[in-house]
Amino acid sequence: MRGIGFAAVALLLAGCGASHDARGTIRRAEAGLGRLDGGTIEVRATVHALIPVERSARLRTDDLPLSKLDLTHWTKRPRRLDCARGLECARADVDIQAALRDLDPLLPSLRVDADSIRSARVDVAVARDGRPRWLRLHGELHPGELMPGSVPFDVDLEVERPSA
Numbered sequence: 001m002r003g004i005g006f007a008a009v010a011l012l013l014a015g016c017g018a019s020h021d022a023r024g025t026i027r028r029a030e031a032g033l034g035r036l037d038g039g040t041i042e043v044r045a046t047v048h049a050l051i052p053v054e055r056s057a058r059l060r061t062d063d064l065p066l067s068k069l070d071l072t073h074w075t076k077r078p079r080r081l082d083c084a085r086g087l088e089c090a091r092a093d094v095d096i097q098a099a100l101r102d103l104d105p106l107l108p109s110l111r112v113d114a115d116s117i118r119s120a121r122v123d124v125a126v127a128r129d130g131r132p133r134w135l136r137l138h139g140e141l142h143p144g145e146l147m148p149g150s151v152p153f154d155v156d157l158e159v160e161r162p163s164a
Contacts, residue, residue, distance in 0.1 A: 022078035025090035026071050029124035032132040034067035042158045049143065049151045061159075074099040075122060087125045087133060094120040094137070116141045118150050134158045
């Protein structure tokens, strides 16, 4: 009986540690994005509608307000995520209202009404040196009266390694 109690406490503590590690990973991704200087980010966005809409761009980090991204404030319920060797990854739900409120003055006019976003989650990967490798946003939006239900979307930001 005593062994079962010890095992339960160990599992509980392991679960708490995993959540703490995930929040730390998100914090490191946020800090790393704010320190990017002089590199590029590959951005790919896809709306998985009846006729998919795909866009991609390669943007200079100097042209983006990356230091204004407040991932720790915009995320809730972080959890660890398995990923490639040498990377530390986490997943969290996105507080859409908080993110949109903070990003509104920074974002260019969007073709999609930001209020139509119904749910979103973010996955982040950070290298051991603290440099973020990628950020993936997955969500659903309500396309309006023309189409019932919701439509999934993905936005992937991949940080390109600096050239040697």
